[in-house]
Amino acid sequence: MSVDIMKAVYARLVVNIGDTGTNPLKVLVGSRIHAIDAPARTTLPLAVYTMDSVDTESFFGANKIRQVGNFTVTVYAKAESGADSIVDIEQTVFDLLDQVDVSVTNHDRGYIRNLSRGVPELDGEIFRTDSTFEIVAAVM
Amino acid sequence: MASTLAHGLDGTVVIGTDYEAQLNTWSATLTRATSIVTGFADTGQRRRASAVLDITGSAGGFSKYGDASHDPTGIYDSSATVAAMVLTVATGCTFTFDAVVNSTAFSVTQDGDSTVSFNFEMDDADGPTVVWAEGA
Numbered sequence: 594m595s596v597d598i599m600k601a602v603y604a605r606l607v608v609n610i611g612d613t614g615t616n617p618l619k620v621l622v623g624s625r626i627h628a629i630d631a632p633a634r635t636t637l638p639l640a641v642y643t644m645d646s647v648d649t650e651s652f653f654g655a656n657k658i659r660q661v662g663n664f665t666v667t668v669y670a671k672a673e674s675g676a677d678s679i680v681d682i683e684q685t686v687f688d689l690l691d692q693v694d695v696s697v698t699n700h701d702r703g704y705i706r707n708l709s710r711g712v713p714e715l716d717g718e719i720f721r722t723d724s725t726f727e728i729v730a731a732v733m
Numbered sequence: 734m735a736s737t738l739a740h741g742l743d744g745t746v747v748i749g750t751d752y753e754a755q756l757n758t759w760s761a762t763l764t765r766a767t768s769i770v771t772g773f774a775d776t777g778q779r780r781r782a783s784a785v786l787d788i789t790g791s792a793g794g795f796s797k798y799g800d801a802s803h804d805p806t807g808i809y810d811s812s813a814t815v816a817a818m819v820l821t822v823a824t825g826c827t828f829t830f831d832a833v834v835n836s837t838a839f840s841v842t843q844d845g846d847s848t849v850s851f852n853f854e855m856d857d858a859d860g861p862t863v864v865w866a867e868g869a
Contacts, residue, residue, distance in 0.1 A: 652757040653757055657755065659795070706844065
């Protein structure tokens with residue numbers, strides 16, 4: 594897997610958008626967006642993104658590869674905040690990542706789309722949602 | 734050179750200059766027509782092969798855009814051009830011949846791939862030039 598792909602996912606998760614130039618996900622989770630795992634005792638809510646797999650497809654010619662990566666964005670929130678709260682965060686993740694072009698360093702193009710929406714699951718005293726996405730990046 | 738098993742990554746294909754795409758597969762079939770010449774007294778089928786060789790096949794991959802050379806013009810121009818084909822199995826193992834591209838198939842799926850394949854038929858009076866790497 595190329596680290597450029599993980600960086601592209603993170604860059605999109607924290608990108609500033611809209612007239613206000615702010616990132617709606619950072620606002621909702623207090624900038625607590627982490628790769629793979631969150632530090633212990635991190636305040637909720639927070640978001641964690643994890644690469645699940647990266648498949649490659651080769652083309653004739655040297656170093657011409659198309660990579661298709663699957664990743665999951667998991668949102669954690671306190672149960673006492675209610676299901677509405679975490680659904681709003683999941684919606685923000687979806688809006689940020691579904692059907693968007695992204696820049697992937699050392700690749701000629703990157704594209705992210707949603708594969709499945711996250712639904713609230715109660716796990717003890719927290720709610721969690723798992724949303725899955727696909728990122729396609731090509732070296733041509 | 735020792736006998737070496739070819740792998741797909743050794744291959745490549747050129748389809749003239751009017752059928753640009755990012756290709757990753759090709760196939761071709763070399764064919765001779767045969768005629769049955771079985772006699773009355775024969776107890777097994779007899780056939781004769783034509784001296785005329787034919788090649789048909791296809792090459793496929795992903796469509797490209799953003800550059801003038803990426804336009805697959807050959808298939809919809811008013812006068813279809815003859816494509817100079819070079820099919821490579823491995824370095825030094827090639828079939829070179831002229832062909833007409835008689836169909837181009839695009840497939841675009843909103844949540845998937847955008848692929849294209851070119852089907853070709855030989856248009857070469859003296860057949861293909863075949864080069865095959867062999868050990869001394």
